[in-house]
Amino acid sequence: MSTTPGDEPQEQISREIAQMHAAAADRGVPARHALRDFAPYRSSTFRHPTHALVRTDPEEIERVAPAFGHVDVDPYESDLTIQHSGDPLGERIIVAGRVLDGEGRPVRNQLIEVWQANASGRYVHKRDQHPAPLDRNFTGVGRAITGDDGSYRFVTIKPGPYPWRNHRNAWRPAHIHFSLFGNAFTERLVTQMYFPGDPLFALDPIYQAIPDQAARDRLIGAYDHSLTEPERATGYRWDIVLTGATATWMEHEHGDH
Amino acid sequence: MATTDKNGVLTGQEHLTAPERLALEEELTGTPPLVQTPSQTIGPFYGFALPFDGGAQLVPGTMPGAVRLHGTVYDGQGVPVPDALLELWQPDEQGRIVQEPGSRARQRGRFTGFGRAAVEVDGSYEFVTLLPGALGEGEARFAALAVFGRGLSHHLFTRAYFVAAGEQVALDALLTGLPEDRRSTLLARQDGPDSYRFDIRLQGEGETVFLDFPASS
Ligand SMILES: [Fe+3]
Numbered sequence: 054m055s056t057t058p059g060d061e062p063q064e065q066i067s068r069e070i071a072q073m074h075a076a077a078a079d080r081g082v083p084a085r086h087a088l089r090d091f092a093p094y095r096s097s098t099f100r101h102p103t104h105a106l107v108r109t110d111p112e113e114i115e116r117v118a119p120a121f122g123h124v125d126v127d128p129y130e131s132d133l134t135i136q137h138s139g140d141p142l143g144e145r146i147i148v149a150g151r152v153l154d155g156e157g158r159p160v161r162n163q164l165i166e167v168w169q170a171n172a173s174g175r176y177v178h179k180r181d182q183h184p185a186p187l188d189r190n191f192t193g194v195g196r197a198i199t200g201d202d203g204s205y206r207f208v209t210i211k212p213g214p215y216p217w218r219n220h221r222n223a224w225r226p227a228h229i230h231f232s233l234f235g236n237a238f239t240e241r242l243v244t245q246m247y248f249p250g251d252p253l254f255a256l257d258p259i260y261q262a263i264p265d266q267a268a269r270d271r272l273i274g275a276y277d278h279s280l281t282e283p284e285r286a287t288g289y290r291w292d293i294v295l296t297g298a299t300a301t302w303m304e305h306e307h308g309d310h
Numbered sequence: 311m312a313t314t315d316k317n318g319v320l321t322g323q324e325h326l327t328a329p330e331r332l333a334l335e336e337e338l339t340g341t342p343p344l345v346q347t348p349s350q351t352i353g354p355f356y357g358f359a360l361p362f363d364g365g366a367q368l369v370p371g372t373m374p375g376a377v378r379l380h381g382t383v384y385d386g387q388g389v390p391v392p393d394a395l396l397e398l399w400q401p402d403e404q405g406r407i408v409q410e411p412g413s414r415a416r417q418r419g420r421f422t423g424f425g426r427a428a429v430e431v432d433g434s435y436e437f438v439t440l441l442p443g444a445l446g447e448g449e450a451r452f453a454a455l456a457v458f459g460r461g462l463s464h465h466l467f468t469r470a471y472f473v474a475a476g477e478q479v480a481l482d483a484l485l486t487g488l489p490e491d492r493r494s495t496l497l498a499r500q501d502g503p504d505s506y507r508f509d510i511r512l513q514g515e516g517e518t519v520f521l522d523f524p525a526s527s
Contacts, residue, residue: 085345085346085348086346086348086349086464087348087349087350087351087463087464088463089462089463089464089466091463094351094461094463095461096351096460096461097461097462097463098386098461099385099386099387099389099461099512099513099514100385100386100391100459100460100461100462100512100513101386101461101462101463101512101513102466102512102513102517102518102520103386103513103514103517104492104517104519104520106466106520106521106522107484107487107488107519107520107521107522108521108522108523108524109483109484109487109521109522109523110483110523110524111523111524112445112452112454112482113407113445114399114400114401114407114423114442114445114454115399115454115467115523117407117409118399119399119413119422119423119424120408120409120410120411120412120413120422121411121412121413121414122411122412123411124411124412124415124417125411125412125413125414125415126414153344154344155344155346155525156344157344162411164413164414166359166360167359168355168356168358168359168360170355176355177358178354178355178357178358180354180355181355192358193358194358194359228350230350230352230353230355230356230359232352232356232359232360238399238454238456239467239523241397241456241465242347242349243349243350243351243352243458243465244347244348244349244350245350259350259351259463260350262350262463263348268345268348269348271345271347271348272347272348272350293347294344294345294346294347295346295347296344296345296346296525297346297523297524297525
């Protein structure tokens with residue numbers, strides 16, 4: 054059966070996801086990272102290395118991180134709802150949590166950057182062709198510096214799901230992109246936070262590129278009523294752990310092909 | 311009663327010291343307490359969020375000692391990648407690592423060692439920076455790089471070792487362990503006065519050596 058790339062049905066993508074997960078489970082070690090070689094995510098096909106990553110000890114420069122501080126970010130940048138003259142449309146939310154290293158120590162005074170679609174699922178970006186309305190009062194970009202306890206807090210709008218061209222009827226679950234710096238350059242992380250109970254989780258090859266269910270679950274923010282503010286916004290808590298890039302053993306075993 | 315959230319982070323026990331917290335977390339969860347949050351692709355729509363004014367200029371181009379580090383990012387079919395993002399992190403010419411805030415603010419052109427460049431639609435990028443100094447006597451001089459892109463579920467680390475025309479690269483622990491043909495993918499070769507070229511091939515022939523570091527602790 055041949056199908057035009059980009060036009061495969063969801064059933065085929067879902068079957069490929071199940072096959073990749075079964076192969077990962079057969080290895081017996083939880084695959085806690087997103088696999089770079091994950092065929093159901095079509096854009097990965099020619100963009101993942103086929104050689105094993107070369108394991109090396111970080112040099113001094115890689116054992117520290119670039120330094121950021123309040124000189125780099127204005128306090129208002131953590132509120133994505135006040136960047137224009139009016140209120141953005143959609144459900145106002147608070148997203149807060151802590152950034153920790155592998156030993157539970159706070160990652161303090163570090164830069165967090167976020168970006169997201171608006172409530173209709175549309176990005177402010179010339180290549181976003183989704184025919185959903187832009188919101189003149191929402192750009193969807195925020196920044197913050199973590200506190201002494203590693204904490205961060207953003208006020209924003211709950212993003213909508215959006216279609217993409219991976220396969221026929223492909224839709225991304227609602228998400229906020231996060232970019233984080235840890236205490237070392239090796240701890241650099243770019244990831245996405247999702248919202249609980251999204252019906253698109255099982256269908257999405259980007260989210261499903263992480264074979265281990267428990268690891269995937271770590272990307273879902275939790276509704277937290279103690280963060281919710283009366284008459285204003287609902288709250289989601291999401292903690293992030295930065296220990297560095299590792300556990301790429303799956304790719305080592307692939308070898309050259 | 312102490313509890314942990316789903317990330318294994320202890321809640322409501324802020325009075326404990328860090329080792330006490332770790333011990334309690336381990337006891338409660340039966341596993342090492344904190345597990346890495348997984349990565350996800352940067353996607354195609356980071357344009358208003360990550361690039362910043364002067365991000366690719368670590369120093370003004372007119373500054374004495376300024377060099378250009380440039381190249382193109384290619385995919386496994388040899389096609390330029392139009393939407394990759396690169397980050398560069400390096401010591402100054404004397405091998406000193408700057409640890410003062412301002413890596414994004416670019417105040418008065420002060421060098422912090424951090425740079426960020428979104429590639430152009432033809433896959434090309436260009437940093438203006440200083441030659442990284444050796445971190446120790448006789449050590450190799452390199453800039454650390456992180457490569458992000460749509461289709462890349464987890465970013466890639468590599469290093470650009472600066473090699474002036476007619477010069478031999480100093481072999482460090484990493485380069486020594488690599489076969490000649492793979493080693494050459496890490497060399498930023500001088501291609502003009504104050505200019506070094508470093509192409510990045512994500513896959514296939516001439517695939518760049520990408521690095522895996524042990525988890526920090
Ligand atoms: Fe997105």
